[in-house]
Amino acid sequence: xxxxxxxxxxxxxxxxxxxxxxxxxxxxxxxxxxxxxxxxxxxxxxxxxxxxxxxxxxxxxxxxxxxxxxxxxxxxxxxxxxxxxxxxxxxxxxxxxxxxxxxxxxxxxxxxxxxxxxxxxxxxxxxxxxxxxxxxxxxxxxxxxxxxxxxxxxxxxxxxxxxxxxxxxxxxxxxxxxxxxxxxxxxxxxxxxxxxxxxxxxxxxxxxxxxxxxxxxxxxxxxxxxxxxxxxxxxxxxxxxxxxxxxxxxxxxxxxxxxxxxxxxxxxxxxxxxxxxxxxxxxxxxxxxxxxxxxxxxxxxxxxxxxxxxxxxxxxxxxxxxxxxxxx
Amino acid sequence: xxxxxxxxxxxxxxxxxxxxxxxxxxxxxxxxxxxxxxxxxxxxxxxxxxxxxxxxxxxxxxxxxxxxxxxxxxxxxxxxxxxxxxxxxxxxxxxxxxxxxxxxxxxxxxxxxxxxxxxxxxxxxxxxxxxxxxxxxxxxxxxxxxxxxxxxxxxxxxxxxxxxxxxxxxxxxxxxxxxxxxxxxxxxxxxxxxxxxxxxx
Numbered sequence: 001x002x003x004x005x006x007x008x009x010x011x012x013x014x015x016x017x018x019x020x021x022x023x024x025x026x027x028x029x030x031x032x033x034x035x036x037x038x039x040x041x042x043x044x045x046x047x048x049x050x051x052x053x054x055x056x057x058x059x060x061x062x063x064x065x066x067x068x069x070x071x072x073x074x075x076x077x078x079x080x081x082x083x084x085x086x087x088x089x090x091x092x093x094x095x096x097x098x099x100x101x102x103x104x105x106x107x108x109x110x111x112x113x114x115x116x117x118x119x120x121x122x123x124x125x126x127x128x129x130x131x132x133x134x135x136x137x138x139x140x141x142x143x144x145x146x147x148x149x150x151x152x153x154x155x156x157x158x159x160x161x162x163x164x165x166x167x168x169x170x171x172x173x174x175x176x177x178x179x180x181x182x183x184x185x186x187x188x189x190x191x192x193x194x195x196x197x198x199x200x201x202x203x204x205x206x207x208x209x210x211x212x213x214x215x216x217x218x219x220x221x222x223x224x225x226x227x228x229x230x231x232x233x234x235x236x237x238x239x240x241x242x243x244x245x246x247x248x249x250x251x252x253x254x255x256x257x258x259x260x261x262x263x264x265x266x267x268x269x270x271x272x273x274x275x276x277x278x279x280x281x282x283x284x285x286x287x288x289x290x291x292x293x294x295x296x297x298x299x300x301x302x303x304x305x306x307x308x309x310x311x312x313x314x315x316x317x318x319x320x321x322x323x324x325x326x327x328x
Numbered sequence: 329x330x331x332x333x334x335x336x337x338x339x340x341x342x343x344x345x346x347x348x349x350x351x352x353x354x355x356x357x358x359x360x361x362x363x364x365x366x367x368x369x370x371x372x373x374x375x376x377x378x379x380x381x382x383x384x385x386x387x388x389x390x391x392x393x394x395x396x397x398x399x400x401x402x403x404x405x406x407x408x409x410x411x412x413x414x415x416x417x418x419x420x421x422x423x424x425x426x427x428x429x430x431x432x433x434x435x436x437x438x439x440x441x442x443x444x445x446x447x448x449x450x451x452x453x454x455x456x457x458x459x460x461x462x463x464x465x466x467x468x469x470x471x472x473x474x475x476x477x478x479x480x481x482x483x484x485x486x487x488x489x490x491x492x493x494x495x496x497x498x499x500x501x502x503x504x505x506x507x508x509x510x511x512x513x514x515x516x517x518x519x520x521x522x523x524x525x526x527x528x529x
Contacts, residue, residue, distance in 0.1 A: 036447030040415050071333040080508065087509045090395070097392055101376045110378065111355050131332050162447050167375070174396055180514035187516040191523035255520075257527055297331050304339050313353055316380040321357025324407050326376040327482075328449070 016227075019044050031232055036162035039105040039328065050233050052106045055164055059099035060117045060124035064298050065145075066092040068128055072138040084181050088142065091178065095171045102163040105326050118303045126284060127210045129292030136189060136196075136203035143182025144207070144249060148214050150175050151245050160232035163328055183252070190256040197257075204253070205261045212262075212279040215242040246274040359385035360410060361393050362403040362441075362452060371403050371452035373441065373482075382406060386490045390499055396509060399500050401492040403439075403452070409488040411461035413481040415443075422478045429463040436485060438464035440472055443480035450482050461485075 023042045030037065037043055070089045076082045100110045116122040127145055132138050150172065157168035189200040216238035219225050228234040247267075253260060264277045287295070331337050356378040362371040374393045379385035386404045394402060413422045422443075435457050441450040454472050458464035461483045468481065507513045 038415060038446065071335065074335075083508045084514075087506075094392055094395065097377075098375060104376075109355055111353065133332065165447070166449065176511045177509055177514070180511040180516075184514040184516040187520050187523070191519055191526075255524070297336060301336060301339070308340075310353075313356075316356070316384070317353065318380050321380060321406065322408065323355035323378070324358045326358055327360060327407060327410065327412065328373065 016044065016046060028230070031160045031230075036165060037160050038162045039325070044231075046227070047231055047233065048106050050228060051161055051164065052103055052108050054233065055099055055103040055106075056108065056113050056116075057123050057125075059096050059103060059113065060122055061128065062092050062096035062099060063117075063302070064124045064128045065141075066096075067298055067301060068130070068132045068294075069138055069141055072132060072135060075135065076138075077135060081185070085138075085142075088178050088181065091174050095167075095174070098167040098170060099164075101326055102161075102167045105163045105328065107325060109323060114302075114306065118299060118306060120290065120299065123288060124298075125214070126288050126292070127207075127214050128298060129287050129294045130207070130210050131294050133206070134199055134203060136199040137207065139182060139185040139189060139200065140203045140207045141182075142178060143186050144211060144253075145214070146175060146178045146182055147249050148211065148241075148245050150179060151241055151248070152215075155235040155241065158232070159235055163326075166328075186256065190258070201258055204258055208261050209279060209283070212242070212276065213281075213284045215239075215245065217281050217284070243274055246276075250274070356380050357385075358407040359389070359404050360407050361385075361389040362405075362450075363393055363399055364401040365398050367400050371401070371441075373450040376407065377404075382490045386496075390496070394500060394503075396503075398503060400497075403492075404490045405484050405488050409484060411464075411483040413465060413483075415446075415480045417446075417479075419477065422481050423465075423469045423473050426465045426469045426481075429460070429466050431459045431463055433459045435459055436487065438468075439484045439486055439489060440464070440468045441482040441484070442472075442476075442478045443482075444476055444478060446479050450480070455486060 024044060027037070027041070027043060027047075030041075037047075066089045069085065069092075073082060073085050073089065076085045100113060103113060104110055113122065117124070132141065153168050153172055153175070157165050157172060159165055186200060189196045218239050219237045225234065225237075246265075250260065250265070250267075262277050264275060267274050286292070290296075357380070359377050359379055359382065361374050361377060363374045364371045377385050377388040377392055379388050382404065385406070386402075389402055389404050393399075414425050416422045416425070436459070437455050437457050438461065439455050440453050442453045443450045454468075456464050456467040456471055458467050464483045465481060468483070
């Protein structure tokens with residue numbers, strides 16, 4: 001699972017100057033041919049920097065994303081749901097591991113990334129700063145947040161950086177179970193009692209605004225976006241991803257007889273695009289900058305885990321092995 | 329901190345006021361993991377784990393890479409024990425850059441891994457006997473090279489690899505029974521159909 005809509009840093013005017021024009025042309029030609037870039041290949045500094053940022057954010061989102069669902073494992077209704085949710089949460093943490101490894105191939109150590117998460121320097125998907133009040137919130141995440149993540153991940157798996165693409169291929173294969181499981185949970189709520197239906201409708205009302213935020217604000221088509229798209233770091237605009245998600249899942253939500261809390265939501269049959277009320281981007285910014293309902297708790301849980309696990313790491317530490325950058 | 333999650337509320341208080349930067353730990357070593365998905369298929373590179381030693385790396389590798397998909401065996405080796413050839417391009421074969429080496433010292437066995445396509449993962453192709461990794465490459469170019477182009481070659485001393493033994497295989501024997509992790513176990517179609525028909529009336 002993962003929240004897309006990456007926030008990329010603005011490009012500084014001097015960041016592309018100083019690159020060897022011949023190497024840059026070879027690098028771009030390789031991407032143009034559809035080949036992958038490997039860790040030992042030459043790459044522009046900006047490419048490396050933006051990829052580290054993107055893969056790292058993705059990894060943190062997997063780890064933090066396991067928290068709002070993990071909290072429901074002990075309270076999931078029945079043995080089967082508990083088994084499935086436990087397996088799903090275990091997968092998400094595993095995905096975090098795969099992604100940290102991919103980011104490490106670019107030269108940032110895992111410890112630095114974890115430190116940056118805990119001290120608030122690195123971001124993760126904003127949607128996990130909201131709480132899961134009921135079982136239905138958990139089902140919303142399993143089905144629809146995962147669905148949104150898969151839209152993003154399938155696009156990114158066609159990107160240019162080899163280690164990231166390989167991690168994503170593996171992740172997407174595992175995610176297919178999450179999506180089916182999430183839909184299954186929601187079908188059971190939808191066809192259950194009125195109380196169960198109301199419970200999911202309320203969760204849907206709570207989660208719709210963050211779900212619309214999930215893909216990020218409309219991209220301004222800038223030189224920056226163009227370069228990242230040319231280098232196949234960014235595989236589509238945030239609006240394209242959002243539109244694709246709406247296209248695939250709004251009919252499925254309506255089919256179950258639920259309403260979506262946006263009176264303006266409809267597909268424009270001429271353009272083929274979805275129209276909706278513009279999400280509240282002020283709230284998005286406020287929450288991403290730390291002032292959401294769960295930001296503090298999410299980081300605190302990670303920080304405590306780090307602190308309580310420290311003696312174990314100290315005890316296991318040995319000079320006989322050494323950290324080196326992964327190969328591929 | 330007041331959370332909806334009772335487990336979070338039960339967490340012990342730690343010193344969150346302590347904002348002093350934490351002392352950097354030496355990071356654990358890096359280990360590369362190779363997975364054999366089915367008997368007779370080659371071992372393929374899957375990724376890495378960090379661990380304080382090879383045995384612990386093996387345990388973590390089982391957890392990280394063989395939880396979900398079929399697996400019959402894995403290899404784990406420390407990254408710094410892997411000898412890496414040049415990574416080539418176009419129709420340039422990595423073996424074109426290998427030259428004859430005179431043997432020096434004691435002979436030992438080396439496992440050879442080929443990268444057949446850029447963007448894919450290294451595959452185990454066999455073992456050779458040599459006195460050092462460069463000589464192993466030279467012998468591999470005589471014994472293991474085929475018509476299929478190779479872009480990169482990894483060489484690992486056989487004694488540096490943690491292989492799988494019989495006792496390690498328990499985890500994989502039960503994989504096919506764990507249906508609750510298959511998308512196929514979540515068929516909601518019939519329930520959905522009944523529901524849709526009922527809501528029409």
